Amino acid sequence: MKVVCPVCNRLFEAECTPYKEIVNEVMYYFDTEMCLLGFRKEPERFITKCKNAE
Numbered sequence: 001m002k003v004v005c006p007v008c009n010r011l012f013e014a015e016c017t018p019y020k021e022i023v024n025e026v027m028y029y030f031d032t033e034m035c036l037l038g039f040r041k042e043p044e045r046f047i048t049k050c051k052n053a054e
């Protein structure tokens, strides 16, 4: 499954990453640990950004 990292907007395979986070019952995938840590600091920022992009 192809997913987009909400932090850096890079497209990658969800099966290839150990970095995942569930927020409001939605699973988010991250390509790097750095992106996951950045997301955990300010999840609202990236979730809002994601919705705006739709």
Ligand SMILES: [Zn+2]
Pocket: 005, 006, 007, 008, 009, 010, 030, 031, 032, 035
């Ligand atoms: Zn990323």
